[in-house]
Amino acid sequence: MVLDRSPRLDLVFHALAHPARRAIIRQLSGGERNLSELASPLKMTFPAASKHVRVLEGAKLVRRRIAGRQHLCRLRAAPLKEAMLWTEQFRQNWEVRFEALDSLLDEMKSEEKSRTRRR
Amino acid sequence: MTPKKGLQISTPTDTTIVLTRTFHAPCRLVWEAMFTPDRMRRWMLPPPGWTMTRCECEARAGGALRLAWKSEEADPAMTLQGVFTEVVLHERIVHTETMALGSGQTIGSLLEMHEFAEQDGTTTMRITQTYDSKADRDGALASGMDQGMEAGYMQLDAVLAQPA
Numbered sequence: 001m002v003l004d005r006s007p008r009l010d011l012v013f014h015a016l017a018h019p020a021r022r023a024i025i026r027q028l029s030g031g032e033r034n035l036s037e038l039a040s041p042l043k044m045t046f047p048a049a050s051k052h053v054r055v056l057e058g059a060k061l062v063r064r065r066i067a068g069r070q071h072l073c074r075l076r077a078a079p080l081k082e083a084m085l086w087t088e089q090f091r092q093n094w095e096v097r098f099e100a101l102d103s104l105l106d107e108m109k110s111e112e113k114s115r116t117r118r119r
Numbered sequence: 120m121t122p123k124k125g126l127q128i129s130t131p132t133d134t135t136i137v138l139t140r141t142f143h144a145p146c147r148l149v150w151e152a153m154f155t156p157d158r159m160r161r162w163m164l165p166p167p168g169w170t171m172t173r174c175e176c177e178a179r180a181g182g183a184l185r186l187a188w189k190s191e192e193a194d195p196a197m198t199l200q201g202v203f204t205e206v207v208l209h210e211r212i213v214h215t216e217t218m219a220l221g222s223g224q225t226i227g228s229l230l231e232m233h234e235f236a237e238q239d240g241t242t243t244m245r246i247t248q249t250y251d252s253k254a255d256r257d258g259a260l261a262s263g264m265d266q267g268m269e270a271g272y273m274q275l276d277a278v279l280a281q282p283a
Contacts, residue, residue, distance in 0.1 A: 094128075095126045100164055101149075101161075102142060104158060104161045105144035108144070108148050
């Protein structure tokens, strides 16, 4: 069970809440990439891409190692697995709306009943 | 036996998301709640700090779907536009859907099909969302993380299936 207040998970979700960083994660799912390889499909400068990678590193989603002039990045799957447990949380977010729909439907059923009675 | 009421989510193919939910109401009421603007505003709860500013829904073939929200930062913050392509009253309804940021930048588009089945006054609604690609589908799932608006649950199987 994932607790609602998990600073680490907050970091993970903050990190994933940007399209560029999700794109980076997607790229890294194919294996280790260097920073230039990550930056080019995003049409980003090296420093901008590096900034996003830093956020991902902070959330422990990505590990960067420097080999010569290359910054090689790879995915760390463990925090993502933890985030997966949040699927349930998000399902519940939708469920909240459907529960509002349940209440509305109850209301509509009563409306209909009282209309029938008046007739 | 009371049918299972809670929302079920599945991803039967790489480009689809299926939501299934049962409601204790006849189909025509569920339909009315789903596709009548005044009713839609009641249950389409926006994320905190957001307000729905536009809600138009013409549930007939060729009819338009136009929704917009504002946030504290932007008006509109997000729009959703679509066209109904197939409407079989109280049974099946299909519409296109394109979400865009207030700036006009498109976030994603999909085809959404709602199917309804009523039994003993209880209605099962099945929503099938079909995206153009797996990347789009996964993106929609992931963007739910900050919005809770689109598919508000994520699916990172694709990422996790790969060796780290």
